[in-house]
Amino acid sequence: xxxxxxxxxxxxxxxxxxxxxxxxxxxxxxxxxxxxxxxxxxxxxxxxxxxxxxxxxxxxxxxxxxxxxxxxxxxxxxxxxxxxxxxxxxxxxxxxxxxxxxxxxxxxxxxxxxxxxxxxxxxxxxxxxxxxxxxxxxxxxxxxxxxxxxxxxxxxxxxxxxxxxxxxxxxxxxxxxxxxxxxxxxxxxxxxxxxxxxxxxxxxxxxxxxxxxxxxxxxxxxxxxxxxxxxxxxxxxxxxxxxxxxxxxxxxxxxxxxxxxxxxxxxxxxxxxxxxxx
Amino acid sequence: xxxxxxxxxxxxxxxxxxxxxxxxxxxxxxxxxxxxxxxxxxxxxxxxxxxxxxxxxxxxxxxxxxxxxxxxxxxxxxxxxxxxxxxxxxxxxxxxxxxxxxxxxxxxxxxxxxxxxxxxxxxxxxxxxxxxxxxxxxxxxxxxxxxxxxxxxxxxxxxxxxxxxxxxxxxxxxxxxxxxxxxxxxxxxxxxxxxxxxxxxxxxxxxxxxxxxxxxxxxxxxxxxxxxxxxxxxxxxxx
Amino acid sequence: xxxxxxxxxxxxxxxxxxxxxxxxxxxxxxxxxxxxxxxxxxxxxxxxxxxxxxxxxxxxxxxxxxxxxxxxxxxxxxxxxxxxxxxxxxxxxxxxxxxxxxxxxxxxxxxxxxxxxxxxxxxxxxxxxxxxxxxxxxxxxxxxxxxxxxxxxxxxxxxxxxxxxxxxxxxxxxxxxxxxxxxxxxxxxxxxxxxx
Numbered sequence: 001x002x003x004x005x006x007x008x009x010x011x012x013x014x015x016x017x018x019x020x021x022x023x024x025x026x027x028x029x030x031x032x033x034x035x036x037x038x039x040x041x042x043x044x045x046x047x048x049x050x051x052x053x054x055x056x057x058x059x060x061x062x063x064x065x066x067x068x069x070x071x072x073x074x075x076x077x078x079x080x081x082x083x084x085x086x087x088x089x090x091x092x093x094x095x096x097x098x099x100x101x102x103x104x105x106x107x108x109x110x111x112x113x114x115x116x117x118x119x120x121x122x123x124x125x126x127x128x129x130x131x132x133x134x135x136x137x138x139x140x141x142x143x144x145x146x147x148x149x150x151x152x153x154x155x156x157x158x159x160x161x162x163x164x165x166x167x168x169x170x171x172x173x174x175x176x177x178x179x180x181x182x183x184x185x186x187x188x189x190x191x192x193x194x195x196x197x198x199x200x201x202x203x204x205x206x207x208x209x210x211x212x213x214x215x216x217x218x219x220x221x222x223x224x225x226x227x228x229x230x231x232x233x234x235x236x237x238x239x240x241x242x243x244x245x246x247x248x249x250x251x252x253x254x255x256x257x258x259x260x261x262x263x264x265x266x267x268x269x270x271x272x273x274x275x276x277x278x
Numbered sequence: 279x280x281x282x283x284x285x286x287x288x289x290x291x292x293x294x295x296x297x298x299x300x301x302x303x304x305x306x307x308x309x310x311x312x313x314x315x316x317x318x319x320x321x322x323x324x325x326x327x328x329x330x331x332x333x334x335x336x337x338x339x340x341x342x343x344x345x346x347x348x349x350x351x352x353x354x355x356x357x358x359x360x361x362x363x364x365x366x367x368x369x370x371x372x373x374x375x376x377x378x379x380x381x382x383x384x385x386x387x388x389x390x391x392x393x394x395x396x397x398x399x400x401x402x403x404x405x406x407x408x409x410x411x412x413x414x415x416x417x418x419x420x421x422x423x424x425x426x427x428x429x430x431x432x433x434x435x436x437x438x439x440x441x442x443x444x445x446x447x448x449x450x451x452x453x454x455x456x457x458x459x460x461x462x463x464x465x466x467x468x469x470x471x472x473x474x475x476x477x478x479x480x481x482x483x484x485x486x487x488x489x490x491x492x493x494x495x496x497x498x499x500x501x502x503x504x505x506x507x508x509x510x511x512x513x514x515x516x517x
Numbered sequence: 518x519x520x521x522x523x524x525x526x527x528x529x530x531x532x533x534x535x536x537x538x539x540x541x542x543x544x545x546x547x548x549x550x551x552x553x554x555x556x557x558x559x560x561x562x563x564x565x566x567x568x569x570x571x572x573x574x575x576x577x578x579x580x581x582x583x584x585x586x587x588x589x590x591x592x593x594x595x596x597x598x599x600x601x602x603x604x605x606x607x608x609x610x611x612x613x614x615x616x617x618x619x620x621x622x623x624x625x626x627x628x629x630x631x632x633x634x635x636x637x638x639x640x641x642x643x644x645x646x647x648x649x650x651x652x653x654x655x656x657x658x659x660x661x662x663x664x665x666x667x668x669x670x671x672x673x674x675x676x677x678x679x680x681x682x683x684x685x686x687x688x689x690x691x692x693x694x695x696x697x698x699x700x701x702x703x704x705x706x707x708x709x710x711x712x713x
Contacts, residue, residue, distance in 0.1 A: 010704075018701050020307075024303075067403075071402070072484045074428055133489070134486075134489060137490075137492055138491040140494070189698065210302075210304060210307070213301065227330060232335060329638065333652070335653065374654045398655070472573060473569050511543070
């Protein structure tokens with residue numbers, strides 16, 4: 001008689017542990033799925049760039065930096081007025097992102113920029129009949145301008161994380177598949193080892209409500225504290241892009257969390273219905 | 279009876295479980311995450327705060343102007359230390375990085391510019407700026423001023439020894455006399471001494487002037503201190 | 518006569534308020550921090566100093582704030598911790614520190630500036646460290662390193678190197694989860710059979 005409640009307690013504890021593991025698995029699955037749909041998806045960043053006016057902001061920022069260079073090297077502001085267009089910036093950025101996502105390096109190609117700059121410079125010299133041009137200093141200026149263009153388009157930390165990013169991106173589908181299998185195995189164990197099926201529903205419900213909290217709490221905290229808006233980025237375009245991407249990821253996680261809440265509520269009522277029948 | 283009792287007990291504890299267990303799972307999951315991630319990411323996490331500031335970043339290109347001109351005969355509160363008179367430190371609004379806090383005038387060169395503290399982009403787009411690793415006028419150290427050669431410091435090309443440089447600030451007006459000019463490489467550390475314990479003014483801009491192209495050379499103009507009330511720098515006892 | 522004295526009092530009051538007093542100058546708490554910044558740290562047997570230009574930047578910032586004695590003590594304690602860390606690092610300059618060591622040093626820096634509610638950021642492209650005042654203004658902006666003579670040296674910039682990822686934590690958690698599920702499953706299947 002005394003042995004039975006003890007065994008039942010152990011069994012209950014084992015089920016709780018399995019529910020907990022299922023909860024962790026569902027949490028990891030949610031995070032991985034959201035990452036796969038967002039930052040591991042090259043279209044996600046490109047779409048956010050388009051919707052956050054990234055290219056127009058970038059053009060203005062680069063033009064400002066080039067004007068400073070012009071102030072130090074004899075070029076009037078008017079020279080830079082129509083020098084850059086969003087199409088060139090957008091093309092170079094797209095190429096940069098494609099290379100990054102395919103693991104082919106993180107270099108911005110400045111060939112087109114240099115050509116545009118040199119052509120505009122020749123026209124400026126001719127139009128303004130400038131005689132005082134030292135070729136060495138001119139080349140140095142073009143080199144500096146290309147450096148400004150390249151560093152403005154580079155995304156901070158991309159070159160540093162490139163290796164980890166590519167290996168994580170490649171591994172992600174397998175990780176997701178592994179988590180699904182692992183979660184399914186736990187569900188099967190819970191299903192087949194429980195004589196009373198309402199208990200199976202109960203343990204699944206524990207797991208999903210745990211996942212609702214674990215998935216939801218982080219983005220909720222981040223959005224509530226407004227920490228995203230306090231990121232230290234020198235570029236306004238990059239700041240807007242980061243805030244938009246981070247908000248999208250947080251909102252996606254909150255949706256995941258709400259999904260688990262709905263599932264939990266459904267399971268809870270199903271449990272009560274089944275238990276009444278049992 | 280005993281079965282009924284048993285079922286009742288379960289019912290009660292079950293209700294609580296639906297609240298307590300998810301919370302335990304939440305804590306447990308983050309504990310597991312911490313244990314799994316701590317060895318790899320602890321250094322990243324500890325430095326993560328670096329990417330965030332206490333406030334939203336200000337991308338405005340506007341600057342704060344704290345310059346209120348003082349006329350020649352204005353008397354600011356002074357203190358006497360060892361027979362020398364200094365401007366009282368409480369009367370000096372020490373500029374913060376990016377503030378316009380004065381004017382720099384070299385009449386002979388046609389220069390009359392806003393003077394900023396800090397030589398960042400916004401400062402040099404609007405005037406000339408003091409490097410914030412050097413000091414403000416009246417502080418008794420080196421004042422290193424930068425300006426673009428095509429805009430605000432284009433007139434430096436007319437600089438000659440003996441010419442007068444005036445710096446006006448809200449806490450007093452200062453006069454310097456140009457002693458020398460020199461063309462040096464930007465990387466030449468002998469071009470300035472930011473450790474100097476005497477007041478001196480160094481202005482520089484890119485060289486050559488009026489040429490298309492960027493160079494590694496700078497045109498330095500050196501000036502000695504002539505007049506202007508020094509700021510009291512005595513260390514006050516702690517708070 | 519009464520009127521005259523009233524006017525005089527009013528004039529004195531106006532004169533007194535006309536001169537605004539600014540929180541300024543270097544107090545002894547700030548001077549203690551500056552003195553600490555000026556002392557050398559021994560790295561691989563040679564004495565290294567923070568370039569004086571950088572100490573000047575701190576002095577300029579301290580002229581705009583009022584530091585309390587507690588804040589000063591807290592900052593000095595972190596600086597000393599940083600010096601001990603550099604001394605024991607085995608590197609000869611900041612640039613030679615490993616990536617992890619640099620992160621730890623930056624964390625210490627963040628702790629020190631955090632005392633004054635300031636924040637730090639590092640721009641990889643320019644390799645510049647920026648310390649921002651609570652109001653968002655720049656207080657310090659330079660490439661961080663140390664020199665022997667306290668003068669700027671162009672070679673001492675922080676070089677960014679990679680770090681080895683430690684997968685042990687993930688593997689341990691993964692293995693533990695599989696073992697738990699397998700163990701639980703065996704136990705539950707066994708007890709079900711026993712019951713049958």
